[in-house]
Amino acid sequence: MNKIYSRIESIVGNVIAVKAQDVAYGELAQVKTRYGMSLAETIRLDKEMVFLQVFAGGRGISTGDEVRFLGHPMQVSFSDNLLGRIFDGAGEPRDGGPMLSDNLITIAGPSVNPYKRIVPREMIRTGIPMIDVFNTLVKSQKLPIFSVSGEPYNQLLARIAMQAEVDLIVLGGMGLKYDDYLFFRDSLEQGGALSKTIMFVHTAADPIVECLMVPDISLAVAERFALKGKNVLVLLTDMTNFADALKEIAITQEQVPSNRGYPGDLYSQLAARYEKAVDFSDAGSITILAVTTMPGDDVTHPVPDNTGYITEGQFYLHGGHIEPFGSLSRLKQMVNGKTREDHRSIMDAMIKLYAAYRDTLEKKSMGFQMSVWDRKLLKYGELFEQRMMDLSVNIPLEKALDQCWETLAECFEPRETGLRSDLIQKFWVGRK
Amino acid sequence: MTEGIVTAVNGNMVSVETDGNVTMNEVAYIETGTRSLKSEIIRIRGNSVQVQVYEITKGIKVGNKVRFTNELLSVELGPGLLGQIYDGLQNPLPEIAEKVGYFLEPGLYLKALSRETRWHFTPLAKVGDTLQRGMAIGWVPELHFRHIIMVPFDLYGEWKLADILPEGDYTIDENVAHVVDAKGNTKPIKMWFSWPVKRAVDCYSERLKPSEPLVTKTRIIDTFFPVAKGGTYCIPGPFGAGKTVLQQVTSRNAEVDIVLIAACGERAGEVVETLKEFPEIIDPKTGRSLMERTVIICNTSSMPVAAREASVYTAVTIAEYYRQMGLDVLLLADSTSRWAQAMREMSGRLEEIPGEEAFPAYLESVIAAFYERAGIVQLYNGQKGSVTIGGTVSPAGGNFEEPVTQATLKVVGAFHGLSRERSDARKYPAIHPLDSWSKYEGIMPQRAVQYAHSFLERGAEVGAMMKVVGEEGTSLEDYVVYLKSEFLDAVYLQQNSFDPVDAAVPPDRQKHMFSLVLKILASQVKYKDKEDAREFFYDLRQTMLDLNGTPEDSEMYDSLYAKVEQALADRNPEFENRGLKAISALE
């Protein structure tokens, strides 16, 4: 074990090759260069040649540098000592605290047996009406925020994290700007959530290979806590950087790209991570909220496109608010039947009317005449945006539902809303 | 037994050096010391063999021993398949869970069929009978089915029944009979046998033309874009457009004997929904739980990629097996794109010359060969059995001009294209009525369907024009066409999958409703103005929607139906000639 090799045969991009024996696929090694030590992972075996992906990158590696195989795949320490700590993509401390090496666990383990999964059943409250009322977040859901740079997606992520009633938060940062990293750290601290948070942060300045490790490390830790009964919220930002890292590495490996340079297994790579979201029948759960920035605001770009095919809906953050159209929580129907009896109906009615408002807006912009009905819709649309869509609104679900009824009463006659008569009897404002 | 040594590992492709004889698509096990990992030969070049591994390859080393089995990737066929949930390689997932808990374990393979269960066997063949592969020798009750015990599909040639056990309870491993050929070779017959998944089962006397409609109870499908028993169809659509929900609804309501669900590279959560719901839902036809007519093959997106391909073949082989008993089987595969992607990954590792979007050049022929396994056949005993295949396609960017959608469209008999526009507008099922097509005959006469469809086409034209010139600039006549197409869309094409009544509409009710809709489409009424017309159709729509949610054997149904007819009669309509012909075609 732990044989040392001191002859590197080739260096291409971040991948080095050494002649070595008895090395397992996926095994980890340490590469010692004049700039320090880096981990490297075995990504290909070909006869006596072992190809390793060096976490710190290929730059500055000399053919005479030492490679020492560790006899195990990538691991991370798992214990309560992780709480409140900040690490980088290789699992090394980023906060000046001690290196942890007790109770090592392997990352990227096998998937949960589908037979052992249960149907999601619990809502996660966020205080954001566009989520709670219209696209309810559900425990064990995997959901990305589709957005573009410049939008406050990290703020939204931090806010949900702080407001959600979860036992533990794991933040995986990929290609994070240093400022954003500080923002997360400070807001979690101010919100008093830092002590129940673990951060694995790869910043834009760090080596690209480490970016690839972040989701696996974060999810491996989350999985262990979930098995111990904790409800864990995993935040991943920005998954597009993760996909771009995959792309970069695939291209230097001369793999045939499938779509706009991305490797053919992009779907499987993303799915392997997102599918870690789970609700264990007699233990805890993992919920995944991720950020996916869309290059060129194009939802058909391979990264958001493949993501949409994997996740259970998406929040579409655009113009500073969560868009009612394009946003979808595919699991909402599993929980919104048991929140309050008017929830489902009012959600549908409000959205249909808002869609009608958008049509009216279009008609108006084209100079067509505005009818009485159009004018009602215009008033409604404005109130809807103010009370429901504005991200600064922070109210519990029940309050938000009440506000829906108030808004309807201010704008419409009951029969214009398409709501069932029994609900109108019970909830219409000023009617009881 | 041939053995070999691992020489290279690249992702889930492993190269093996061997000097023994090997067979293409033969199963091999890689011995890592702690585990034996299942794999399949996908290329042979001299002494170098490439295998795709059905597991995560982490831990494999150059020099590991490889055991070749001399058997192709096969499934076990026999009583006990119904109600099961298997992974892509036919491992029973509930038993794996029982053994190792929450997580799947690489290298753990369990028998697909129980060797302990005793089945009540009744002989059908007599000693001295001449038998061929696929012919019945007896039967056992499997849930509410008469499960035929057949001569194994690989016993080629003519055989005579030498002996057979009397009626009684036996396990599947017992020899229930022996057959002997002209040369005196004797073979034992058990109640199970295996069959290689990539070979189509061909024990029948004739393949027939799919002509009988397969009723899905979804109006837009049965009426406008029908599927035939033994036919094929595909459902392409962008993410979130409703492919999976449509298949779930079909798996529940379709009028077939057995449903195979192949969850191929999609979300595990969706399978769980089916798993938990089906045992609770009673099939009105049999009075038994839906699970009893269902087999789930589940290789979801985070399970090993290579087994995705296997999963669709595993599913179709089991489907063919039940077809051999004279049953109608429906195979629903979600999503075939994930299987095509698995092929693409492997092709890349083999460094084959890539085709469009890096898919391999043989993509088309592989897809074609898969759908070819659908069909309605006449069995040796004169009975008919069918396998119908419906596959979803997940095109990149929702754009149908991509290799998998295009290759699929070339071979299927019906195309149910889902549109983002319709799903965004919550018009479910989001099958686009102008883009979709079917080559099969359905439950309605062509003439009636075409008449109704013409309104959708004209309505779309008017709608597009209206976007430019506004309502003001549209003639009343055009506007009415537009309203009629919207009406048809709202009350007939759209269907609420979550409403207990509306979710499944049997053919008789479809016909009853369709004739009413046709009458309204054919009606020519003098409207005062557009407002008048809109209100008229708005009221009709409201009543029709109520009607859609009302059970047909109720007074309410009759009275709502009469209300619509009356509302129309009150307007003293005349009827378009073409429309009258369409209505009479229906009667």
Ligand SMILES: Nc1ncnc2c1ncn2[C@@H]1O[C@H](COP(=O)(O)OP(=O)(O)OP(=O)(O)O)[C@@H](O)[C@H]1O
């Ligand atoms: N018939 C329907 N009635 C009501 N809602 C529907 C219907 N079909 C789809 N939906 C809604 O759309 C969501 C997405 O549907 P579905 O999961 O079937 O999409 P999909 O096409 O399979 O997407 P993907 O390709 O990502 O798997 C559902 O969760 C549901 O909210």
Ligand SMILES: [Mg+2]
């Ligand atoms: Mg789906």
